[in-house]
Amino acid sequence: MHITILQIILLTALSFWMIIDQLTVVVIGNFPLLVGLIAGVIMGDVKIGLAVGGTLQLMVLGVGTYGGASIPDFLTGAVVGTAFAVTSGKGLNFAIGLAVPVGLLMVQLDVLARFSNTYFQHRVDKYINVNDTKAVERNILYGTIPWGLSRALPVLIMLTLGNGIVNVIIKRMPEWLTGGLQVAGGILPVVGIAILLRYLPTAKFVAYLIIGFFLASYLKVPMLGVALVGVALGFIYYENHNKTIVKGANQEESQEGEDLDDGEYED
Amino acid sequence: MANTKTNQVTTKQLHQINRRWLWSSQICWNYEKMMATGYLYTVMPVLKMLYKDDELREMMIMHNQFFNTNPFIGQLIIGMDIAIEEKEGIKSKEAVAGLKTGLMGPFAGVGDTIFGVIIPTIFGSISAYMALRGNPIGAIIWMLVNIGIVFLRYPILKLGYTQGAKIVSEYSERLNLLTDSAILLGLTVVGALIPTVVTAKVPFVYRSGKVVLKLQTILNQIMPGLIPVLLVALVYWMLGRKKVTSTKMIIFVMVLAIVLKALNILG
Numbered sequence: 391m392h393i394t395i396l397q398i399i400l401l402t403a404l405s406f407w408m409i410i411d412q413l414t415v416v417v418i419g420n421f422p423l424l425v426g427l428i429a430g431v432i433m434g435d436v437k438i439g440l441a442v443g444g445t446l447q448l449m450v451l452g453v454g455t456y457g458g459a460s461i462p463d464f465l466t467g468a469v470v471g472t473a474f475a476v477t478s479g480k481g482l483n484f485a486i487g488l489a490v491p492v493g494l495l496m497v498q499l500d501v502l503a504r505f506s507n508t509y510f511q512h513r514v515d516k517y518i519n520v521n522d523t524k525a526v527e528r529n530i531l532y533g534t535i536p537w538g539l540s541r542a543l544p545v546l547i548m549l550t551l552g553n554g555i556v557n558v559i560i561k562r563m564p565e566w567l568t569g570g571l572q573v574a575g576g577i578l579p580v581v582g583i584a585i586l587l588r589y590l591p592t593a594k595f596v597a598y599l600i601i602g603f604f605l606a607s608y609l610k611v612p613m614l615g616v617a618l619v620g621v622a623l624g625f626i627y628y629e630n631h632n633k634t635i636v637k638g639a640n641q642e643e644s645q646e647g648e649d650l651d652d653g654e655y656e657d
Numbered sequence: 658m659a660n661t662k663t664n665q666v667t668t669k670q671l672h673q674i675n676r677r678w679l680w681s682s683q684i685c686w687n688y689e690k691m692m693a694t695g696y697l698y699t700v701m702p703v704l705k706m707l708y709k710d711d712e713l714r715e716m717m718i719m720h721n722q723f724f725n726t727n728p729f730i731g732q733l734i735i736g737m738d739i740a741i742e743e744k745e746g747i748k749s750k751e752a753v754a755g756l757k758t759g760l761m762g763p764f765a766g767v768g769d770t771i772f773g774v775i776i777p778t779i780f781g782s783i784s785a786y787m788a789l790r791g792n793p794i795g796a797i798i799w800m801l802v803n804i805g806i807v808f809l810r811y812p813i814l815k816l817g818y819t820q821g822a823k824i825v826s827e828y829s830e831r832l833n834l835l836t837d838s839a840i841l842l843g844l845t846v847v848g849a850l851i852p853t854v855v856t857a858k859v860p861f862v863y864r865s866g867k868v869v870l871k872l873q874t875i876l877n878q879i880m881p882g883l884i885p886v887l888l889v890a891l892v893y894w895m896l897g898r899k900k901v902t903s904t905k906m907i908i909f910v911m912v913l914a915i916v917l918k919a920l921n922i923l924g
Binding site: 410413414415416417418420421423424426427436437440441443444445447448449451461462490494497504505506507508510511514515518519521523526527529530531532533534537566567569570571572573574576577578579580581583584585586587588589590591592595596598599600601602603604605606607608611612613614616617619620621623624625627628631632 | 679680681682683684685686687688689690693694695697698701704705710713714717718721728729770772774777778779781782783784785786787788789791792793796797799800803804806807831834835837838839840841842843844845846847848849850851852853854855856857858880881882885886888889891892893896897903904906907908910911913914915916917918919923924
């Protein structure tokens with residue numbers, strides 16, 4: 391199946407929007423699953439979009455761009471992976487095998503976009519000194535351009551040049567690599583999970599991690615059911631500790647009172 | 658305290674500030690001053706109302722200093738800032754600069770944990786799990802939740818504006834408790850995620866005469882989901898070492914998958 395010009399335009403626009411979305415309203419940006427879903431709608435195959443997006447989503451759970459760190463751009467990966475999965479007809483594992491290297495390469499362009507905006511920062515600095523508020527505001531908003539293009543241009547190039555190149559890659563790919571990538575697609579979510587566990591105070595709450603694991607692996611409780619148990623445990627935790635906060639405050643007060651009494655006696 | 662300025666921020670202006678923060682906080686993000694331009698752009702209408710000429714320039718320079726926080730709740734700082742500035746004017750310059758740098762870190766911590774990690778983990782896990790089974794409902798609900806969160810961001814500015822610095826000290830203990838309860842829920846879900854989304858089958862079969870031992874069956878008897886747990890533990894441990902980044906771990910896991918597939922340990 392060939393990709394149409396309209397589909398290329400829509401996917402390029404999606405790529406421009408998804409990074410702006412990520413920086414502003416955060417409705418689909420940041421989340422490969424939601425980008426994959428929309429890419430799937432554009433390509434006319436929602437199922438593959440969901441599968442590609444969902445797999446990538448699990449790899450980046452809890453991975454954020456905090457403090458300006460660049461992370462693998464699996465949003466772009468989801469767009470390109472979904473598009474080529476549909477045009478090549480090679481399915482999910484092929485798409486993931488493509489999306490992951492694309493996401494890793496895109497890190498460089500994220501760095502470039504963040505660097506480009508330093509140029510506008512300097513222009514802002516300059517216009518502040520001459521008190522030109524209009525020019526200050528304008529140059530701040532120009533930041534949109536490097537951000538948007540850093541995603542839209544690579545996607546446009548990959549989609550227009552892609553078909554031929556991708557076909558060559560597929561034919562040349564050896565068996566050990568395709569098989570290995572298939573295994574990689576299965577176990578890559580461990581990276582996202584491990585990063586998340588590193589970020590959270592896992593040691594403090596490890597009991598709940600074990601409860602969740604037990605429910606899913608031994609009792610085969612579906613994810614929503616596990617979440618319900620989690621919500622219940624969260625409520626119990628909140629209630630119990632809220633009481634101790636209130637109690638603690640009261641105790642402090644009464645202790646202060648006692649201290650005062652003591653003082654009076656000693657006087 | 659002598660109130661020299663009669664200028665007061667109107668509700669309409671608060672809406673304008675909210676809109677500006679939503680769309681510009683990170684739009685000119687750069688390595689040099691990160692979100693400084695976003696903050697400056699957001700408060701510009703207030704600056705123009707309160708200050709003229711040299712004062713305006715001085716305050717623009719102050720607001721153009723390094724700033725980085727969580728965009729979901731950073732407007733709480735802005736709310737406090739404008740409440741102080743409209744009362745004290747240029748005299749508040751140092752106090753506001755201190756307030757901004759003092760609060761951006763703690764707010765980034767709480768906001769990134771809740772909006773950047775916990776909510777995406779819970780919704781991402783459940784909807785990716787459904788997506789891999791071809792069901793888009795989870796993804797659609799997640800998107801709607803994200804739209805809802807956009808509207809929840811609006812009252813936070815007003816809260817900062819009316820309550821000022823009081824809330825930070827007063828609610829901090831409950832806020833921590835709430836964050837802890839949310840983390841606990843997140844970890845329960847992550848625990849369930851490990852055996853359900855990491856697919857690692859061991860095809861190895863041991864044959865000796867009439868004895869046929871399937872390694873996977875033996876592993877399952879020890880603990881279902883043992884391989885995923887071991888892999889998560891391995892990556893978790895490696896991430897704790899110096900100079901190990903998430904990008905390096907993704908490459909490591911891909912190479913590991915190819916090697917283990919070639920050795921017929923995973924498949």
